[in-house]
Amino acid sequence: MYLLELRLMDKINTFNKLANYFADTYDDKSTQNDKFYRDIKGLSDIWEEIKKGSPEDLLSCIYQRLPIPTVETSESAIDDNLYFLSYRVNRNIKDIISRDIPIIREEFHNYFSVNQFNDDLKTTISSQLEQWQYGDAIRRGFIYLSATLRKKYGMPDKMDGDTLVNSIFGSKGIVANKIPDDEREAIRNLLAGLYGVFRNTFSHHLLDCTWNDSESTLLMINWILEHLP
Numbered sequence: 400m401y402l403l404e405l406r407l408m409d410k411i412n413t414f415n416k417l418a419n420y421f422a423d424t425y426d427d428k429s430t431q432n433d434k435f436y437r438d439i440k441g442l443s444d445i446w447e448e449i450k451k452g453s454p455e456d457l458l459s460c461i462y463q464r465l466p467i468p469t470v471e472t473s474e475s476a477i478d479d480n481l482y483f484l485s486y487r488v489n490r491n492i493k494d495i496i497s498r499d500i501p502i503i504r505e506e507f508h509n510y511f512s513v514n515q516f517n518d519d520l521k522t523t524i525s526s527q528l529e530q531w532q533y534g535d536a537i538r539r540g541f542i543y544l545s546a547t548l549r550k551k552y553g554m555p556d557k558m559d560g561d562t563l564v565n566s567i568f569g570s571k572g573i574v575a576n577k578i579p580d581d582e583r584e585a586i587r588n589l590l591a592g593l594y595g596v597f598r599n600t601f602s603h604h605l606l607d608c609t610w611n612d613s614e615s616t617l618l619m620i621n622w623i624l625e626h627l628p
Contacts, residue, residue: 405528406610407452408507414445415500421484421492443481449503457510464502477503516617517624519543524617533613540620541598547624560598564590578628586628593619 421442425435450458465476477499480491523543527536545559552567552574566572568587575583597616 403452403614404507407449408504410445410449410452411500411503411507414442414449415496417442417445418492418495418500421488422496425488425492439481439484442484446477446481454510457506460510461503461506464506465499516621519547520617520621520624528613531610533610534608536613537597537608537616540617541594544620544624548627551627560594561591564594574628582628586623590623593623 417438421438462475477495480495480499484491520540520543524536524539527533527539545563548554548563548567549556549558554563554566558566564587567574568583568590569575570584572583572587593616597619
């Protein structure tokens with residue numbers, strides 16, 4: 400969810416910048432030109448992307464707080480404002496900036512504050528994710544995972560990868576006989592696969608990393624951190 404939040408907030412920030420550009424550039428007497436209508440379409444397109452990428456229950460919370468639209472085809476007041484922008488620039492753009500966007504930001508924050516990433520993992524990777532450096536975020540995520548495993552189970556500082564995993568969760572590891580063997584073996588296999596497939600791939604090769612690659616890998620790291628025995 401954290402990556403989805405960052406992705407959508409980036410679009411909201413872009414939407415906000417373009418809305419402020421409208422307020423600074425146009426007034427009700429300077430709107431009869433092709434560039435103005437292209438800019439309106441750009442603003443509307445970004446809002447549509449935000450809506451399509453947002454969970455339905457989040458959009459419902461936003462719509463409940465925004466004033467009821469006056470146009471039948473509009474879903475909310477912000478859709479209303481975008482529809483009427485070409486007729487009343489000053490009024491509608493000010494509503495978008497001063498009322499609509501703050502409500503949207505607040506509802507996004509409230510929605511994504513639940514079921515977030517592990518706080519320390521989030522701190523470790525947030526800068527890279529905000530700059531879309533997905534491969535670096537994965538690498539830093541594994542560095543944090545290894546550091547957490549060493550600290551939690553008292554392993555040597557430089558121990559890492561398979562050696563670290565087997566020293567903790569192997570048949571002779573330090574958690575052997577402390578948790579059921581099937582649970583220990585399952586965690587060992589999961590961690591070994593995670594390090595072998597994902598960590599080694601992005602640590603030893605300069606590969607393009609997609610948003611989906613980063614999300615799936617970091618969610619797995621987060622799950623492990625939250626469920627270590």
